[in-house]
Amino acid sequence: MDKLLIRGGRQLRGEVLISGAKNAALPELCAALLTDEPVTLHNVPRLQDVSTMLKLVRNMGVTAERDDNGTVSLNAGDLTNPEAPYELVKTMRASVLALGPLLARFGHAKVSLPGGCAIGSRPVDQHIKGLQAMGAEIVVEHGYMVARLPEGRTRLKGARILTDMVTVTGTENFLMAAALAEGETLLENAAQEPEIVDLAEMLIRMGAKIQGHGTSHIRVQGVEKLHGCTHAVVADRIEAGTFLCAVAATGGEAFLRHARGDHLDAVIDKLRDAGCQVATEPDGVRISSKGPAYEHLKAQSFSTTEYPGFPTDMQAQFMALNVIARGASMVTETIFENRFMHVNEMVRLGANIHVEGKVAMVEGVQQLSGATVMATDLRASASLVIAGLVAEGETLVDRIYHLDRGYDRMESKLRGLGADIERVTGAAA
Secondary structure (H helix, E strand, C coil), rough: CCCCEEEECCCCCEEECCCEHHHHHHHHHHHCCCCCCCCECCCCCCCCHHHHHHHHHHCCCCEEEEEECEEEECCCCCCCCCEEEEHHHHHCHHHHHHHHHHHHHCCEEEEEEEECCCCCCCCCCHHHHHHCCCCCEEEEECCCCEEECCCCCCCCCCCCCCCCCHHHHHHHHHHHHHCCCCCEEEEEEECCCCCHHHHHHHHHCCCCCCCCCCEEEEEEEEEEEECCEEEEEEEEEEEHHHHHHHHHCCCCEEEECCCHHHHHHHHHHHHHCCCCEEEEECEEEEEECCCCCHHHCCCCCCCCCCCCCHHHHHHHHHHHHHCCEEEEEEECCCCCCCHHHHHHHHHHHHEEEEEEEEEEEEECCCEEEEEEECCCCHHHHHHHHHHEEEEEEEEEEEEEHHHHHHCHHHHHHHHCCCCEEECCCCCCC
């Protein structure tokens, strides 16, 4: 099993290229299921979750080819098996995104209940409820969601869908399903993330009629057929935010090419309040931070919330900055109930953190000390890498398959900024 070996204490300097967003690429791969014409996606990140999704659509009969430059070419014209089996779904929650497109185009689908990170409950009942409102008949049996249109119907029908909570993947599923539905669909309490806007823009390129994406009220006029398109995946704001926190924690200066500062307002505001200089430029974001962090940065309290608030996917990484910044801070997690699993591992590195329910109270320390730590989920693994970059001595981060699910060659990019980090096998470690 691969691990990351980090020798801390180096400042990060230089330029790093931000990859396409995992949380946009995955639904956009599923959007290709909506048409029998070729779809080409550029700027697709090289991630384990992307590889899993490509295996999933190939298993359905989709032709899917990718090159070394981040381009994926798909053709679902010969799709013969509208099913997502457990063997391919169990490691990735985003596989539920196949349900809406398959049902909308073929009138039936069978999708396994998903797996993924153990950061808390993310039920699919909202997906089922919304698609049922569009006329689908859905039962859950033997671990699968089995969906079909009623006898005599050939298309889903437009509906008003008001979810009980803001759900990103639910909004994406409904967007794709509504694009081919009969009549108008109104999505209320819709998620507003940039990745949803990017998916909507791709669907519009395919011929969909969508208004209001990027707001909590999205209106979709269904069309009978969608065509192929070429689309570039938006830059990954969470990868960009992770590198911003890494540079802030270690000190130094870096330019994050292709990063979208307008997608990171909440994180950038906190970094500036902490004492970093952050500038948004036409093709990226530049950050400058003085080290050591304890002397030059001030810890920041924050609460996670839906976009455009502070993202839950950045909570662990910013906490890694807080643990070595001057002062006390409170980090409140409002989205997922199990998203403090990185805390115990940070404590092993010397962090001073106390958790009470949804709140982590952090008292900054002057120095962390390298140790062997274990990644528990995707963003937790990134936070441990950041902590390892500032810790004295060697830090060994185990179970980095979590990291590979969402970061495109993270250790290579960090080495390009001057970090002393390498991937080692279990035996070598």
